[in-house]
Amino acid sequence: MEFMRQRIARDGRALDGNILLVDSFLNHQLDMDLMREIGLAFAERFQGAGITRVVTVESSGIAPAGMTALALGVPLVVFKKRASRITNGTVYQANVQSFTKNTQYEMTVSTKYLPRGERVLFIDDFLAMGEAALGAAKIIKEAGCELVGMGIVIEKAFQPGRKRLDDHGHEVYSLARIRAMSPDGIEFLHEIC
Numbered sequence: 001m002e003f004m005r006q007r008i009a010r011d012g013r014a015l016d017g018n019i020l021l022v023d024s025f026l027n028h029q030l031d032m033d034l035m036r037e038i039g040l041a042f043a044e045r046f047q048g049a050g051i052t053r054v055v056t057v058e059s060s061g062i063a064p065a066g067m068t069a070l071a072l073g074v075p076l077v078v079f080k081k082r083a084s085r086i087t088n089g090t091v092y093q094a095n096v097q098s099f100t101k102n103t104q105y106e107m108t109v110s111t112k113y114l115p116r117g118e119r120v121l122f123i124d125d126f127l128a129m130g131e132a133a134l135g136a137a138k139i140i141k142e143a144g145c146e147l148v149g150m151g152i153v154i155e156k157a158f159q160p161g162r163k164r165l166d167d168h169g170h171e172v173y174s175l176a177r178i179r180a181m182s183p184d185g186i187e188f189l190h191e192i193c
């Protein structure tokens with residue numbers, strides 16, 4: 001989407017060829033007008049698909065996913081990065097490796113917030129290796145729900161995540177797709193998908 005590409009071009013900064021800094025508008029200070037626009041864009045794309053829940057992973061996915069849930073009029077469910085004592089024993093979990101941050105965590109959600117039969121839209125801020133999205137897909141399947149689509153704010157198209165999700169047959173919609181980047185500039189893919 002043009003609004004997202006313009007904002008990244010204006011305020012994003014490539015640290016190197018791999019990491020895009022977006023902390024002035026997406027994941028540290030948040031531009032809530034932009035979040036609303038993001039939510040409306042995802043809602044427009046998936047309107048009519050019978051979505052009954054939006055899910056995301058804490059923490060930076062919450063704002064765009066929340067605005068999407070609001071626009072679709074459905075609940076937002078936040079997958080946690082560790083099991084809390086309260087949900088222990090009645091949870092779905094998936095182990096997720098974060099290559100960008102060189103960490104791993106147990107993606108966790110209480111079974112009561114993902115009842116069988118829900119039609120789910122997954123939203124996240126970045127798609128890099130696809131690990132978080134594949135972990136979420138595994139949990140959604142285990143819960144007996146249908147993963148209708150995945151909405152990504154910024155896809156780093158030069159990393160393998162998109163192909164891995166395509167290979168699994170997931171419907172992915174990215175608002176901005178980065179073909180390549182360096183401290184000198186950011187190059188976008190203009191195909192909308």
Ligand code: G4P
Nearest residue numbers: 018019020058059060098099100126127128129130131132
């Ligand atoms: P993957 O889920 O697609 O496999 O991605 P990867 O493991 O490589 O990245 C995991 C974390 O790194 C995610 O944050 C993701 O948002 C963040 N990330 C990936 N690429 C970039 C980038 O180019 N710029 C920035 N700023 N972040 C990036 P997280 O660990 O889930 O943390 P949180 O910020 O959501 O709490």
